[in-house]
Amino acid sequence: MNKALVELIRISNHTGKDPALVQGGGGNTSVKTADGKYMYIKASGTALKDMDDKRGWRRMRLDMVLDVIRDETIAGLDAQRRETEVMNRLLLACDDELNDSARPSVEAHLHAFLDTAVIHLHPNVVGAYVNAQNGKTLLERLFHQEKKPPLWVPYTDPGFMLARTISRRVQAYQAEYGCKPAILFLEKHGLFVTAPTSNAALRLVRKVIKACGNRLKNPLPHRIREADQAVIHQTKLTIRKAVFQATGQYLPIHHFQDHEIAWFMKQKDVAGMLAAGALSPDELVYANGPALWIDKVDSDRIIKRLINQREKGDKPALAFLVKNQGLFVAAKENVAQTIRDIAAGSFFIRVNARFLGGIATLSKRQRTFINEWEMESFRRALVEGVSGGDLKDRVAVVTGAGSGLGRSIALGLARAGAMVVLLDIDSIAAAETAQTIAREIPKASTIVCHCDVTSEESVTSAFEGILETFGGLDILVNAAGVAPPYPLIDLPVNKWRQALEVNLTGYFLMAKYAARIMIDQGMGGAIVNLSSKSGLEASKNNTPYNATKAGEIHMARGWALELGSHGIRVNSVCPGNVFEGSKIWNPQYIRVCAKKYGIKPEEVIPYYVSKTALNKEIKGQDIADAVIFLCSDRAQRITGQTLVSDAGQVMVR
Numbered sequence: 001m002n003k004a005l006v007e008l009i010r011i012s013n014h015t016g017k018d019p020a021l022v023q024g025g026g027g028n029t030s031v032k033t034a035d036g037k038y039m040y041i042k043a044s045g046t047a048l049k050d051m052d053d054k055r056g057w058r059r060m061r062l063d064m065v066l067d068v069i070r071d072e073t074i075a076g077l078d079a080q081r082r083e084t085e086v087m088n089r090l091l092l093a094c095d096d097e098l099n100d101s102a103r104p105s106v107e108a109h110l111h112a113f114l115d116t117a118v119i120h121l122h123p124n125v126v127g128a129y130v131n132a133q134n135g136k137t138l139l140e141r142l143f144h145q146e147k148k149p150p151l152w153v154p155y156t157d158p159g160f161m162l163a164r165t166i167s168r169r170v171q172a173y174q175a176e177y178g179c180k181p182a183i184l185f186l187e188k189h190g191l192f193v194t195a196p197t198s199n200a201a202l203r204l205v206r207k208v209i210k211a212c213g214n215r216l217k218n219p220l221p222h223r224i225r226e227a228d229q230a231v232i233h234q235t236k237l238t239i240r241k242a243v244f245q246a247t248g249q250y251l252p253i254h255h256f257q258d259h260e261i262a263w264f265m266k267q268k269d270v271a272g273m274l275a276a277g278a279l280s281p282d283e284l285v286y287a288n289g290p291a292l293w294i295d296k297v298d299s300d301r302i303i304k305r306l307i308n309q310r311e312k313g314d315k316p317a318l319a320f321l322v323k324n325q326g327l328f329v330a331a332k333e334n335v336a337q338t339i340r341d342i343a344a345g346s347f348f349i350r351v352n353a354r355f356l357g358g359i360a361t362l363s364k365r366q367r368t369f370i371n372e373w374e375m376e377s378f379r380r381a382l383v384e385g386v387s388g389g390d391l392k393d394r395v396a397v398v399t400g401a402g403s404g405l406g407r408s409i410a411l412g413l414a415r416a417g418a419m420v421v422l423l424d425i426d427s428i429a430a431a432e433t434a435q436t437i438a439r440e441i442p443k444a445s446t447i448v449c450h451c452d453v454t455s456e457e458s459v460t461s462a463f464e465g466i467l468e469t470f471g472g473l474d475i476l477v478n479a480a481g482v483a484p485p486y487p488l489i490d491l492p493v494n495k496w497r498q499a500l501e502v503n504l505t506g507y508f509l510m511a512k513y514a515a516r517i518m519i520d521q522g523m524g525g526a527i528v529n530l531s532s533k534s535g536l537e538a539s540k541n542n543t544p545y546n547a548t549k550a551g552e553i554h555m556a557r558g559w560a561l562e563l564g565s566h567g568i569r570v571n572s573v574c575p576g577n578v579f580e581g582s583k584i585w586n587p588q589y590i591r592v593c594a595k596k597y598g599i600k601p602e603e604v605i606p607y608y609v610s611k612t613a614l615n616k617e618i619k620g621q622d623i624a625d626a627v628i629f630l631c632s633d634r635a636q637r638i639t640g641q642t643l644v645s646d647a648g649q650v651m652v653r
């Protein structure tokens with residue numbers, strides 16, 4: 001491995017692992033080769049700490065990168081075309097054997113004309129100064145003893161223009177001091193250090209952090225008064241609805257409370273500090289700007305404020321700082337922690353920038369440029385992961401998800417883009433379903449939930465867990481069922497009672513608590529009862545199954561009437577015989593069926609298939625498709641109905 005690459009990985013991992021240096025978002029690094037021909041630089045989409053010999057970097061031809069900055073024709077283009085052209089040229093300058101398409105850092109051209117090793121970071125202690133109104137003067141004073149005084153770079157739109165500004169300023173600096181600067185402070189952005197060796201660059205970073213951190217106020221660990229769980233869950237539902245109404249997005253809501261957040265809330269004029277606007281490109285790109293201060297949790301007021309932000313050309317907030325409760329973040333799990341870190345960093349910077357003389361934030365024009373910046377949106381798409389589908393990001397609970405149809409439905413919902421709670425009394429089986437989903441859809445978000453649907457206590461605690469993880473609920477699919485196969489005259493009463501418990505009480509309890517959440521949340525919802533064709537047409541030796549499956553259809557109809565005014569739709573799906581993966585179709589059950597029809601056990605499946613109009617075996621995904629349809633917006637006007645998916649046996653009238 002080239003020595004420059006070894007050095008790059010070392011300084012990247014070293015800085016990337018230090019939370020004082022890299023919180024949440026950005027930062028990048030580069031090291032030039034000894035022959036001056038190449039530059040190894042961090043690639044977009046991999047965190048500094050995760051860079052290794054195989055990923056997270058690109059090798060670029062220095063001459064080609066420098067040509068980009070010098071190219072006057074690029075400078076003449078409008079912003080959008082300019083940045084696209086620059087990225088294309090930077091990709092062309094990549095010269096390595098990596099066959100992945102990772103883009104080099106968007107700040108690559110800026111690294112090219114600095115010294116051998118370059119480290120660019122957005123540390124919070126530096127943020128306090130570069131976001132202070134008199135930051136330049138304060139930093140000059142702080143570093144007045146340096147042989148090479150730091151270079152202050154006034155705020156410039158990121159990308160090509162920033163690289164040009166820095167290159168001009170570095171030239172002027174060279175003319176004045178006879179050398180290139182070693183420390184650069186970028187207004188409302190961050191820090192660049194550059195040195196002849198990577199060790200010297202690391203030393204310089206430490207020195208700057210120490211000097212800047214010296215006088216600042218730090219969050220002191222103090223006791224946090226945790227708000228009541230029920231209150232937190234209610235706030236999550238309110239915020240989820242507001243975000244949905246304002247943006248049309250189904251996002252999970254996460255709650256954070258810790259001493260950094262509590263410390264900020266204790267400060268004077270928290271509302272004013274946040275209303276000052278976004279501090280930096282990072283805060284804007286990853287968190288859509290600062291957290292919204294909420295002193296009273298009222299969804300209509302939050303919706304109004306989010307819509308107001310959008311009308312003013314800003315992106316609606318994703319973070320909400322709620323009085324006495326903490327920080328709420330509307331985002332997928334993989335980005336929520338990043339947004340929390342950026343918000344907490346922003347709290348620290350705001351308190352300290354105000355302490356140093358006043359908070360400097362991005363102007364409207366500066367924000368607009370960033371919002372439209374193609375490369376930043378690309379960076380974010382990488383972090384968020386891309387998912388589509390009819391049920392994109394909806395939170396769905398499937399009971400009986402450990403086996404048979406529950407498993408197929410869970411997989412189908414995940415394929416349709418939903419986040420799925422895999423609920424089963426057999427959590428090992430449900431965990432296997434989670435693994436199956438993860439293998440096929442690595443980005444899918446699932447949780448395994450151990451629950452006995454016949455126990456009210458178990459059901460309520462399952463829903464608490466769901467609110468804890470996702471902060472809301474859109475879909476319930478009742479599928480946990482049993483089918484004790486006995487002729488009437490032999491049916492033990494305990495088997496009868498068990499079927500009533502699982503198939504009726506279980507469906508009822510799940511629906512009761514799901515509906516409560518859906519009503520509170522105010523975003524509508526969909527409930528599907530998985531019944532059976534036996535719920536429409538009785539079959540022999542199936543007393544409890546016939547009774548309960550008919551009961552499930554009728555319960556769904558009643559619930560459709562009760563819940564319609566809340567926009568909650570309730571329907572039933574009646575599968576025909578699905579053998580794939582089912583524990584109901586166990587050898588004993590098949591023997592009973594064989595006896596019923598006077599055939600051999602191995603003839604049972606072909607026999608059932610031959611009874612369908614389509615002469616086709618019904619698979620789990622067929623049932624999942626019916627469920628997905630009923631849960632999706634395509635079924636917006638369908639409620640109280642029964643959809644039979646049986647390859648043409650029972651015809652509903």
Ligand SMILES: NC(=O)c1ccc[n+]([C@@H]2O[C@H](COP(=O)([O-])OP(=O)(O)OC[C@H]3O[C@@H](n4cnc5c(N)ncnc54)[C@H](O)[C@@H]3O)[C@@H](O)[C@H]2O)c1
Pocket residue numbers: 399400401402403404405406423424425426429451452453454478479480481482483502506530531532533574575576577578579581582583584585
């Ligand atoms: N397979 C079919 O041919 C078929 C046809 C029509 C309808 N259905 C219906 O589909 C549903 C699933 O059937 P299957 O064949 O996949 O069954 P299955 O036995 O393979 O799966 C049922 C799952 O429910 C879970 N479960 C049982 N009791 C529970 C409880 N108290 N709490 C939580 N989980 C519990 C089990 O652990 C199991 O994982 C049932 O409602 C059934 O009536 C199945």
Ligand SMILES: [Zn+2]
Pocket residue numbers: 026027107120121122189190
């Ligand atoms: Zn940066």
